[in-house]
Amino acid sequence: MSSNPATTTATTAAPQTQVPLFNLKAQHEQIRDELRAAVARVFDTQQFVLGPEVSALEEELARYCQTKHAVGCGSGSDALLLALMALDIKAGDEVVTTPHTFFATGGAVARLGARPVFVDVEPRTYNIDPARIEAAINERTRAIIPVHLYGQCAEMDAVNEIAARHGLPVIEDAAQAIGAEDNGRRAGSMARLGCFSFYPSKNLGAAGEAGLVTTNDDALAARLRALRVHGGETEYLHREVGVNSRLDAVQAAVLRVKLPHLDAWAEARRAKAETYTLLLTNARLPFRVTPPALRARARHVFHLYVVRVPAPVRDPLMAHLRAHGVGTKVYYPVPLHLQECFRYLGYQEGDLPEAERAASETLALPMFPELTLEQQQYVVDVLARFAP
DSSP: OOOOOSOSGGGGOOTTOSBOSOOHHHHHHHHHHHHHHHHHHHHHHTOOBSHHHHHHHHHHHHHHHTOSEEEEESOHHHHHHHHHHHTTOOTTOEEEEOSSSOTHHHHHHHHTTOEEEEOOBOTTTOSBOGGGTGGGOOTTEEEEEOBOGGGOOOOHHHHHHHHHHHTOOBEEEOTTOTTOEETTEETTSSSSEEEEEOOTTSSSOOSSOOEEEEESOHHHHHHHHHHTBTTEEETTEESSOOOBOOOBHHHHHHHHHHGGGHHHHHHHHHHHHHHHHHHHHHSOOSSOOBOOOOOTTEEOOOSOEEEEOOHHHHHHHHHHHHHTTBOOBOSOSSOGGGSGGGGGGOOOTTSSHHHHHHHHHEEEEOOOTTOOHHHHHHHHHHHHTOOO
């Protein structure tokens, strides 16, 4: 799901950093006055939780995501949890998903007492491999969660076809992919439910934690709105137990300022990705680098620009990049099926080889809309100077 860095302080890293992994300050400078006015508007109303600011954002995001409903919540992790609760996922159920994702994808399943069932990834895009899903389905399976990793949609036609054949709902984990498209359809619009994160480093980032669930189902939308306020249909009438996951108005106001810029930022990311791929292809590198693969008829919004290098090279190369002031990071170094907390599931090393290869061979290069050509050339020059 989400690609949350440990903190948002990467933009204020050590003075020698020449190209940060991401740069929130550069974006903020462009819209500083708009953001201050929006936050001041909320303080003037003194309506800080839900309210008209959140409702307006939900309407705007529903239009943007091409869905009937959008329900704001406290975080991307909560969005996944609420989606599963709305589908009545419970202890003993199984949910098929990918091991190559942020922890929240599998964690939300486990929090409800259900069992995450991990399916290996497709080696080019790192998204769930639809050809492997059906073998993981049994009488206990209750849902499928594909993840649109790094900003590129999973193969939703194939996933939905399998789900329909088995009568299973699909939840899109679109935490990294707002605005991404598959055959002209927006992320979050291609399944029963879509889940988004607005963690500050996301393409559309809040000033803290925030999330969203999209759906075209009226009944599911109503239930989600109740579940996010302790399951209450009114303040003191509860038909079920929910959670406290209300989107606050300050975050909604910040997101409303940023949303009109989102497509331009996404196009800038795509342009930077094309430049990286061209520079890497033309560079004389002392090791193999595989740029991101682009799916046909898909719009990749490049939340991250992740390359693959030989496993023995990866960690020394990261140290080399950091020593020369280039931000870099591994998403995700330990696949979920090998996490200690999921040991009870019985997976062993080697069970999901493509996810394990991705964990040992991938690294992210700096990516943000304001990245300059000079910065990108510097990154590639530093790569070329590495001696394996």
